[in-house]
Amino acid sequence: MANSTTSQSPDSHHEKDSNDSNNSNDVKFLTDEEINKFLDDLDHNNDGLIDYSEVEDKLDKVHAEIIGPKALAHHNLHAHDKDSEGDRDNAARHKFLRSIMRSEKNRIPRQEFFSTVKSWEIPSMQQDQANTDAQDEYMRRLGWPRRIRSYLAVHGPELGFLALVVAMQLAFGIWQLVKYLTGEYYTAGFGWGVVLAKTCAGALYPTFFFLVLSMSRYFATFMRRWYYVSRFINWDVSQSFHIRMSCIALALATLHAIGHLGGSFVWGSRKENEPAVGILLGEDKIPRPYIEYVRSLPGFTGITALGLFWLLAGTSMPPVRRWSYEVFQMGHLLMFPILGLLMAHGTAGLFQWPMFGYWLAFPTLLVLVERTVRVFCGFHGIKATLQILDGETVSIKAKIPSERIWKYRAGQYVFLQVPAISRWQWHPFTVSTCIGNEMQLHIKTDGGWTSSLRKLGKEGGGKTDITIGINGPFGAPAQRFNDFSHSIIVGAGIGVTPFSGILADLQERDDMEHNGPTLDVTFSREDKVMDTMTRGRDQRLETINYAKDYRRVDFHWMVRDKNSLVWLSDLLNRVSHSQHWHKEHDDAANERHLDIRIHTHVTQKRKEIVTHVYRWLLEKHRTPxxxxxxxxxxxxxxxxxxxxxxxxxxxxxEEMKKFKAATMKGEDDQDEEFKIGVFFCGTPMIGEILADRCRLLSARGREDGSKIEYHFMMEVF
Known part of the structure; x- marks a missing residue:
């Protein structure tokens, strides 16, 4: 009975406040203690008065701490240039200070300013801790059955695939172990070394198969057509999987070599073991000295392949990659002679039928074709336009040639080559938008190669024509995104950029279909402040007739630091601008088509109350x-x-219930299932909460007859 109570309690969490997530009643504002602590930091001389200079000085310090030395164009409060633009920004800065003080006086009594601070309605620092505690409490109060289901919803398919890989490694390794350990003449002729070497060889068969297969991006893209296959085989973590499999393969290959060089070759060259060796290899193979084993086809191909493997591993180390990306990429070309040597390694068939080549043939062919195509793409230049957008971002626009057989879509990624920087460097970037055959990339310039790209743009005056090579497109996350008319996207970090591209592409298509502003038009400075967080309140659901193709996307993006938001601000702002335009014009026609609600969350905690308060004030400060x-x-x-x-x-x-009631009037419509996709990439705890909540809300939809279903989709963006 107690367990039943435990499993039900999270479902009622915040139930009484579920009508509006942005309702001010849900927010705990600064406490009196926090306000007094804030005023103590401002009132340096403890004279009971708050000076304008004290407020200004603290703003300067906090601004420097939050923004840092590399202030971008939108950081408009702290320009101290002597030109007219600097004067205007200084005036804006002082206007901001006066607006928060709400007085033209230079000295304000502390109690009066206390009331002013309270009126700012800054969320309390305890709010974030309360949310953190609520998450922890939610997980603690889950019953074990629900916790296990939520855990498996997040980790289950990936763990299942890893279990399959490990099972195959163990199965083939144990098969070889038993065969050579129990064979009548194997240990007699070649000792312990043959058992160790062949056990490792058995485990190497599936290891190298998955290692090489994980390098094929075309194969991963093709397999993404089936969502459940992609959930089981998580192609999005293929790079980390590839690295782990490489380490395992290198360890097994080294042990395999030790088994032969230190064991079987030594035992096989001894005179007393010649009878057993003759039975296994043939009488014409004895006597056979140690050097003959080394000189044999299996001997020299194995030793050479292992040496090249270690060389490849050395050039793949992060310090080498940072030092020279060309060395890193050229080192990876060693994989082709390594694979060729490994295929030849077992062709002698000394102990058993050669099978390693068959394990390697299919994935090697895929990778070989893919890399050959990339080389040809590098010599087939495409004209493109490079433009600097802000201090951290550049964009590249290009028209994809009609002879390309693959269809490009937003959210996919391509490998980009810029011969003006390096003909041999290829880097992956997400496709931001793709309408027809015109593709656009947004690139954060925070690395060596991308900094060279920015320099190339500066040399062209901020916008210049360049020649690029494009290889792709390759698989995108969320293949089922278009299966849902209503979606919730929850992501963390800069890895969520594929979905930002999908949103931008959706918005541009909506603009083209319904005569909206294009994404190429910069938003006007006179536009009203756009708030996509507070749109869509309940009353709008009751008064607006939605178009038949109405689609809603709630986009929640969590980052630790606000700088992670800056480089995509241009892309997201263009979506926000179009949404604002459609809100004004579509509502006039009493019809909406696309509703994108962007929610960004900065999770970094600030220990100082002054930093916390000024951060909120800076965020809330908007002007025409x-x-x-x-x-x-x-x-x-x-x-x-x-x-x-x-x-x-x-x-x-609750909003979906009202939306369904407002748009589906007939009994048949009300009986239809209403499916909502919840796409997630982030920390496991949040994923488990979302998975559990989706299951509970779907159950609630069955109970109250709304038939609303939430489908949890684990993604790696």
Missing amino acids: EHPASPLTGLLNKTQFGRPDFVRILDTHY
């Missing part, structure tokens, strides 16, 4: 001239602290 946040550069509001996804999903469920 600067509608974007001075802090993040985004038009949408950014929340600080961990989001409460229990409340977010509960609120979404």
Whole structure:
């Protein structure tokens, strides 16, 4: 009975406040203690008065701490240039200070300023801790059956695939171990070495198969056509899987060599073991000295392949990659002679029928064809336009030649080569938008090669024509994204960029179909401040007639630091701008088609109350001239602290019930299942909460007759 109570309690978490996730009643504002602590930091001389200079000085310090030395264009409060632009920004800065002080006086009594601070409605620092505690409490109160189901929803398929790989390694390794350990003449002729070498060889068969197969991006792209196959074989972590398998293969290959060089070759060359050797290899093979084993086809191919394997591993180390990417890439070309030597290694068939070549043939052919295509793509240049967007981002636009057989889509990725930088370097980047045959990439310039790309743009005056090589496209996450008219996307870090590209592409197509602003048009400085966080309240659901193709996407993006938001601000702002335009014009026609709601969350905690308060003030400060946040550069509001996804999903469920009631009037429509896709990439705990919540809300939909279903999709962006 107790267990039953435990399993039910999380379902009622925040139930009473589920009508509006943005309702001010849900937010705990600064406590009196926090406000007094903030005022103590401002009132340096303890005279009971808050000076304008004290507020300004603290703003300067906090601004320097948060923004850092590399302030971008949207950080418009702290320009001290002597030109007219600098004067305007200084005026904006002082206007900001006066707006938060709400007085033209230079000295304000502490109690009066206390009331002013309280009116700012800054969330308490305890709010984030409360959300963190709520998440921990939610997981603690889950019954074990639900916790296991949630864990398996996040990790299950990947663990299943890893179990398959390990099982195959063990199966073939044990098979070889038993065969050579129990064989009548194997240990008599070649001793312990043949058992060790052949056991490792058995495990190497599936290891090398999956190792080489993980290098084929075309194969992964093709297999993404089947969602459940992609869930079982997580192609998105193929790089980390490839590295782990390489380490295992190198260890097994080294042990295999030790078994032969230190064991079987020594035993096989001894005179007393010649009878057993003759039975296994043939009478014409004895006597056989140690050097003959080394000179044999299996001997020299194995030793050479192992040496090249260690050389490849050395050139793959992170310090080498940072030192010279060309050395890193050229080192990886050693895999082709290694694979050729390994195929030849077992062809002598000394102990058993040669099978290693058959394990390697299929994946090697895939990789060989893929790399050959990449070489040809490198010499088939495409004209493109390189443009510097801001201090951290550049974009590349190109028209894909009509002879390319693959269809390019937003959210996929391509390998990009710029011969003006290096003909031999290829780097993967996400396709931001692709309409027709015109493709656009957004690139964060925080590395050596990307910095060279920015330098190339500067040499062309900020916008220049270049020649590029494109290899791809390759598989994108969320293959089932288009299966749902309503979706929730939850992601963390810069790895969520494929979905930002999908959103931008959706928005541009909507603009083209419904005469909206194009994404190439920069938003006007006179536009109103756009708040995609607070749109879509309940009353709008009741008063607006939605188009038949209405689609809603809730995009939740969590980053630890606000700088992770900056480089995609241009892309997201263009989506926000179009959404604002459609809100004004589509509502006038009483019809909506695409509704994208962008929610960004900065989870980094600030220990100092002054930093916490000023961070919120900077985020909330918007003007007609600067509608974007001075802090993040985004038009949408950014929340600080961990989001409460229990409340977010509960609120979404209530809104979907009202949406369904407003748009599906007939009995047949009401009886139809209403499916919502929840796509997630992030920390396991949040994934487990989302998986459990999706299951509970789907059960609630069956119980109350709304038939709303939430389908949890684990992704790696």
